[in-house]
Amino acid sequence: MLTQTINTQAINTQIGGKIAPAHPVTDQFGAITGHVGLVATEFSYRKDEEIYGEDEPAEYVYQVVSGAVRSYKLLSDGRRQIGAFHLPGDVFGLESGATHRLAAEAIIDTSVRLVKRTSLEKAAGTDVVVARKLWAMTAGELRHAEDHMLLLGRKTAMERVATFLLEMDRRLAVAGMMALPMCRRDIGDYLGLTLETVSRALSQLHAQGILGFSGARQIVLRNRQRLHNLDA
Amino acid sequence: MLTQTINTQAINTQIGGKIAPAHPVTDQFGAITGHVGLVATEFSYRKDEEIYGEDEPAEYVYQVVSGAVRSYKLLSDGRRQIGAFHLPGDVFGLESGATHRLAAEAIIDTSVRLVKRTSLEKAAGTDVVVARKLWAMTAGELRHAEDHMLLLGRKTAMERVATFLLEMDRRLAVAGMMALPMCRRDIGDYLGLTLETVSRALSQLHAQGILGFSGARQIVLRNRQRLHNLDA
DNA sequence: CGTATATTTGAAGGCAATCAATCGACGTGG
DNA sequence: CCACGTCGATTGATTGCCTTCAAATATACG
Known part of the structure; x- marks a missing residue:
C-alpha cells in the first residue's frame, strides 16, 4: 500500500516549493505535522481510483500534493452529490468521529501525503494548538458546506x-x-x-x-x- | 439584555428534567459547562425575533432550552436557505472563527442558555477535553450539512x-x-x-x-x- | 365572533432534465 | 503523418417536475 515513510521536517520543506505556492500561509497540514513531529507518508492514486469509501473507518487524514480529489455521497439508485473538490494543498478525510462520511476518489492521477488519524488524535490530546487547528479545519469545511447548501437550495x-x-x-x-x-x-x-x-x-x-x-x-x-x- | 446569571451546576440539574428528556446523553452544552465551571446565562426571544445576524461577531454560544430556532442565509433578492433547525437541547451559534456564518431567529417564543465564546475559547485552551468537545460539535454540524447537500442537490x-x-x-x-x-x-x-x-x-x-x-x-x-x- | 395569517388546492407556465444526435479532442496504431 | 476509435462536450428537441400566480379554506388569536 504505502510507498515510503519520510521525515515530517523534510516534507514541510517540500511544501514551500511544491504545494500551494500561492497560499503558503494556509498549509494547515504542515502546521500540524510540523508542530508535533508526526510522520507523514506519501501515496499515489490513479485517475478514478477510490481513496476511501463512505462509512469506511477513517484511518488516515490526507493532503493533496498534486492532482485533484472529489468527495461525494450516493443515493441507492446512483444519484451522486459531490460535496467538495480537493486541490493541491487541501486537507481532506479529516473526521472527528470514527468513519468517513463521504467517499473520496482521485479525479486525475493524484499524489497525497497522509498521517494516521490516531496520531493526530493523540497529538490533539496533549497539544491544545493541534486540537485548535483540527477544529478550525473542520469549521472551514462546515463553512463551505453552508455556502453550498445555499447554492444547491436556492440558486x-x-x-x-x-x-x-x-x-x-x-x-x-x-x-x-x-x-x-x-x-x-x-x-x-x-x-x-x-x-x-x-x-x-x-x-x-x-x-x-x-x-x-x-x-x-x-x-x-x-x-x-x-x-x-x-x-x- | 441578559435576564439572569445562574450557577452552571444548577443549570445542569435542570437539564435532566427540562431539556431534551429523550436524549440525556447528548447534552453537549452541559458536558462543557459542567466540566470547566463556566457561567451560563438565560435569555428569551419572542417569535420571529433575531438572535444574531449573518457575519455578526460571534459573541455567544447558545443552547435551546425551550422553543425552536432557524439558522439561515439570504441572497440579495431575499431568497432564503435555512441550514438547520435548532430544537430543545441543541447547541447553536458555535463558531471556530470570529463571526456567525448564518443568521439565527426564534421560530416561536424561545428561551436559551448562553455562554461567552471567549470563555469557551479560554477553556479549550487549557482543557483538551473541552477542545475535543467543541470539535465534535462542529463535526456534528458538518455531518448534517453534508447530508443536507445530498438532499438539496439530488432528491x-x-x-x-x-x-x-x-x-x-x-x-x-x-x-x-x-x-x-x-x-x-x-x-x-x-x-x-x-x-x-x-x-x-x-x-x-x-x-x-x-x-x-x-x-x-x-x-x-x-x-x-x-x-x-x-x-x- | 371577527379578522389576520397560515394552509390547501387549482391552473398555467418555465426552467432544467431527459432523450438524442453531432461535434471535437485525444490517443493509438497503421 | 494521418485514419480511426473512444470518450467527453456541445447542441437540439421534447418532456416533466416544480414554481408561480391565484383563490378558497382552515386555523389561530384578539
Whole structure:
C-alpha cells in the first residue's frame, strides 16, 4: 500500500516549493505535522481510483500534493452529490468521529501525503494548538458546506455555474487561466445539475464574452465583475 | 439584555428534567459547562425575533432550552436557505472563527442558555477535553450539512419531505406525535422547495394514509417504513 | 365572533432534465 | 503523418417536475 515513510521536517520543506505556492500561509497540514513531529507518508492514486469509501473507518487524514480529489455521497439508485473538490494543498478525510462520511476518489492521477488519524488524535490530546487547528479545519469545511447548501437550495443554474467558476478561479487560477481537472459530469454533480445544463451555461457565458476556452477544461475569465453579477 | 446569571451546576440539574428528556446523553452544552465551571446565562426571544445576524461577531454560544430556532442565509433578492433547525437541547451559534456564518431567529417564543465564546475559547485552551468537545460539535454540524447537500442537490420534492418528516420524528416526536414549530414556508426554505410544494407533498402522504394531521402542524406518522421507502 | 395569517388546492407556465444526435479532442496504431 | 476509435462536450428537441400566480379554506388569536 504505502510507498515510503519520510521525515515530517523534510516534507514541510517540500511544501514551500511544491504545494500551494500561492497560499503558503494556509498549509494547515504542515502546521500540524510540523508542530508535533508526526510522520507523514506519501501515496499515489490513479485517475478514478477510490481513496476511501463512505462509512469506511477513517484511518488516515490526507493532503493533496498534486492532482485533484472529489468527495461525494450516493443515493441507492446512483444519484451522486459531490460535496467538495480537493486541490493541491487541501486537507481532506479529516473526521472527528470514527468513519468517513463521504467517499473520496482521485479525479486525475493524484499524489497525497497522509498521517494516521490516531496520531493526530493523540497529538490533539496533549497539544491544545493541534486540537485548535483540527477544529478550525473542520469549521472551514462546515463553512463551505453552508455556502453550498445555499447554492444547491436556492440558486439558478446560471448562478451556480458562475459561483463555481469564481471558486475555481480563486483556488486554482495561474496567470489568469484555470485548468479544470474535472469533467462536466463532476461539475454537474457538484452543482446539483446535469452535465448538459452545465455545458449550456458555459456556452452561454462564452457567447457573452465572459469567459474564453482553450480546450473544454482550460478556461480564462475575461470579466469577473459580470460573473459576480450573475451570482446573485 | 441578559435576564439572569445562574450557577452552571444548577443549570445542569435542570437539564435532566427540562431539556431534551429523550436524549440525556447528548447534552453537549452541559458536558462543557459542567466540566470547566463556566457561567451560563438565560435569555428569551419572542417569535420571529433575531438572535444574531449573518457575519455578526460571534459573541455567544447558545443552547435551546425551550422553543425552536432557524439558522439561515439570504441572497440579495431575499431568497432564503435555512441550514438547520435548532430544537430543545441543541447547541447553536458555535463558531471556530470570529463571526456567525448564518443568521439565527426564534421560530416561536424561545428561551436559551448562553455562554461567552471567549470563555469557551479560554477553556479549550487549557482543557483538551473541552477542545475535543467543541470539535465534535462542529463535526456534528458538518455531518448534517453534508447530508443536507445530498438532499438539496439530488432528491425529489417527495423524497425531501419524507426525509424531513423522519428527521423531525426522530428529534421531536413525543408519544408518536410531533408538533412542528415551523410554518410551511420555513420547511420549504429548509428543503429548497416552495411552501406550496411542501403542502402538496404532505397532502399526498395524508391521502395515502402514511401520516395523519391534528391541525396542520400536529403530525403523526402512521407508516415509517413507507416513508423510508419514499426517501430513496 | 371577527379578522389576520397560515394552509390547501387549482391552473398555467418555465426552467432544467431527459432523450438524442453531432461535434471535437485525444490517443493509438497503421 | 494521418485514419480511426473512444470518450467527453456541445447542441437540439421534447418532456416533466416544480414554481408561480391565484383563490378558497382552515386555523389561530384578539
